[in-house]
Amino acid sequence: EIDPENGKDVITTIDTYIQDVAENALYKMMSENNSLHGTCIVMEVETGKIKAIANLGRRPDGEYLEDYNYGLGRKTEPGSVFKIATLISLLEDKYVDTSTIVDCEGGKKNFYGLTIRDSHSGTGQISVKEAFAQSSNVAFAKLADEYYHNQPDKFYQHLHRLRLDTVSGVDIVGAAVPYIKKPSSKYWAKTTIPYMAHGYEELVTPLNLLMVYNAVANKGKMMKPYLVNSINEMGIELKSFKPQVLVDKICSDETLAKVKGCLLAVIENQHGTGRALRNDLYRFAGKTGTAV
Secondary structure, eight states, X not given: OOOOOOOOEEEESOOHHHHHHXXXXXXXXXXXXXXXXXXXXXXXXXXXXXXXXXXXXXXXXXXXXXXXXXXXXXXXXXXXXXXXXXXXXXXXTTSOOTTOEEEOXXXXXEETTEEEEOSSOOOOEXXXXXXXXXXXXXHHHHHHHHHHTTOHXXXXXHHHHTTTTSOOOOSSTTOOOOEEOOTTSTTOOTXXXXXXXXXXXXXXXXXXXXXXXXXXXXTTOEEOOBOEEXXXXXXXXXXXXXXXXXXXXXXXXXXXXXXXXXXXXXXXXXXXXTGGGOOXXXXXXXXXXXXX
């Protein structure tokens, strides 16, 4: 016979109030859209602490259940939320400025035999900032192809610096390893750069992308996400966990300021894709994304 032993206490970073809000917001949104599955993660900017993580999947009877950790366990093609990485690359290499004019060609363009379309047709010449606010696929595919087609490794290195090809490092088992295609890959094609630029031909987790957006908010400092504050036994702390910096600076201050302006434009500009989310209580920035 073995005597029972008291287990240790794991003190998490989760804030129960924020968790409740996140779960309810996710459930409401998924029900309205009849979604297959979804995730909502809230991260504390300065520390990387995960204050809430909600995951829901649809059952055969139509009800939603917490069935899998989609936020860090499922990698998918991210769609337009990936454009932040393309924007950072182009600005950091000084190939474009936010005021640079790009022709969206009516929202439809052929790249090496494949057609890329915008969700709204008719767009002509607009600034890079407006192209980001309106989430133009054509604009970002064109710019990336123009500047990185002949030097694809330069684009890949930017994505590598943003740790988009690296496991998040979160302190929980089951985190998926993202996949960013390398120029040396046998699957690399002429169309790869324009498609990667607007969120296709790569697989990343929501948590990996959150780390990039969080770094922009955190003056360029990328934090390691974590879920455990400490491990205690009988009220005595055995081990504590502190914030960890993964990347001191993801890009220059000049680039950061411009990226923040673009993220604000998504919500505040007249034609920004997130304009419907505006409110008068506080200002916020963001990026919308749809993926096929």
